[in-house]
Amino acid sequence: MTEHSRDDLHSELTAFAGFLAGLPSFVRQRMTVSQALSIVQQRLDNREVQLGAAIDRIFANPRSPYGALLRHVGCTQEDAHELVAREGVEGALSVLRARGVYVSFEEFKGLQPIVRGSLSLTPSPADFDNPNGGRYYSTTTGGSTGAGRRVRLDLEHFAALLPARIVVRHVQGLTGIPAASWSDLPPGGGLKGVLLQAAAGEDATHWFTARLHGKDGAAWRFRVATTATLAVARLSGARVRAPQFLPFERAVELAQWAAGQVARHGSCTIHASVSRILRIALAATEHGINLRGTILRGGGEPPTDAKVAHIRASGATFHSSYAFSEVGTVGSSCLSPEECNDQHFMQDHLALVQAARRVPGFDLEVPAFCFTSLLPSAPKLLFNVESDDYGTISHRRCGCKWEQLGFALHLTGIRSFRKLTGEGVTLVGSDMERILDTILPARFGGSALDYQFVEEEDAQGFTRLVLRVAPHLAVTDEAAITECVLESLERTGAAGALARSAWRQAGTVRIRREAPTMTTRGKLLPLDIGARSVRS
Secondary structure (H helix, E strand, O other): OOHHHHHHHHHHHHHHHHHHHHHHHHHOOOOOHHHHHHHHHHHHHOHHHHHHHHHHHHHHOOOOHHHHHHHHOOOOHHHHHHHHHHHHHHHHHHHHHHOOOOEOHHHHOOOOOEEEOOEEEOOOHHHHEOOOOOOEEEEEOOOOOOOOOEEEEEHHHHHHHHHHHHHHHHHOOOOOOOEEEEOOOOOOOHHHHHHHHHHOOOOOOEEEEOOOOOOOOOOHHHHHHHHHHHHHHHHOOOOOOOOEEOOHHHOHHHHHHHHHHHHHHOOEEEEEEHHHHHHHHHHHHHOOOOOOOEEEEEEOOOOOHHHHHHHHHOOOEEEEEEEEOOOEEEEEEOOOOOOOOOEEEOOOOEEEEEEEEEOOOOOOEEEEEEEEEOOOOOOEOOOOEEEEEEEEEEOOOOOOHHHHOOOOOEEEEEEEOOEEEEOOEEEEHHHHHHHHHHHHHHHHOOOHHHEEEEEEEEOOOOEEEEEEEOOOOOOOOHHHHHHHHHHHHHHHOHHHHHHHHHHHHHOOEEEEEOOOOEOOOOOEOOEOHHHOEEEO
């Protein structure tokens, strides 16, 4: 172990010890719905103040890439404050985005340097971290550059997210009803949800995980961290449960759990990825279980009309959600939706503008989302950071509770332009590109021109990742190709290992012997995102 590695390990262990030390006071919090509503309303009323404070934090941090970008365009701290006062939050961010003060998706993920005219920056992922965080433990996202990127789960930020979580549950009619989560150990979101539920004073969440131990299980450090966290929480009086192992083929057990809770209490709710929610609904229909009275809440991937139709056919109510690891909840389901993925944007802790960007390899521009984090506790500080999502922003009047609370902004048609998503697990395209460009040709012959991934939806609504393999290759064992892809995911980082486990259980990766598709300019894209379709 190098001296640098030892320092990193010591820093992580020190932070985790602080996380455990601060956990008792966190889980003992008791916040009423009225208190949560008051806090969220104050944040909505003071968004310009919050953005001004974010600007101050940027200029106070000499390592901040955003500070370098602002100084490069001649924008001082005073100039930025004047711009916010004159143009408002989104107006000021749009002006700065047009002048070059932004970070693209590829730049934020460390896939390419930040270059704006004469300015060239090569920031590390840590340069986007909040320098004030202290009580956290680290998990990782996918290793798109060969190493996983750390995402801090910080107690201070958990506490800051608590009011909005309570408000979401209030608006969706979930307060006080039995709850279950089918979400995995870190880097999955199960532990975070359990802790927030405890801090809200709700009854213990029934926690189920499809990934616990064994060949496709969670890494030992995440199992240890989960065990230690739950032990401290229990000693502090929190009603938290250990996760129960529930693989995909036993989804009917959650349908039975829901039916039992509805019979006893009148209603219940289950939160999971959209694909897992779909599995519960299909299992219920197959076994003659009516899920009326059950609220199924799904995120992690875009809900489609086909998925939602199957879910609602079970008798359940469905609510979609929109979140990502760096900022938490981005949107909450409209109660009078225009489409199945109609989200009210969480303006209390985020700002959002759009900017046109070209989809890699296509003669196509999309209105990409650019996010700014407003809460001082955000583990990753975002200032006009482009996600690889795009969609439509509108101020449609819907009349639902979210609009009445002041959340008037709707996000619809949300899609990614360079990620693959299946079973609620998302991988950055470059993770898969290395498998296509190097690993598969070395093992099965041909070149990178002979392999291509395409995302499709089958007749039941499940997302499948089809690997196109050129017919001229002399490959007789297609199962070996699938296994090679799954095994290679393990080496892309924690999210790759999570994908391997989920995709193996679900049979997500399929082989099709057909020639990869070229673009109109004769280019071969490793990820044919333009071909998303429904297959029988």
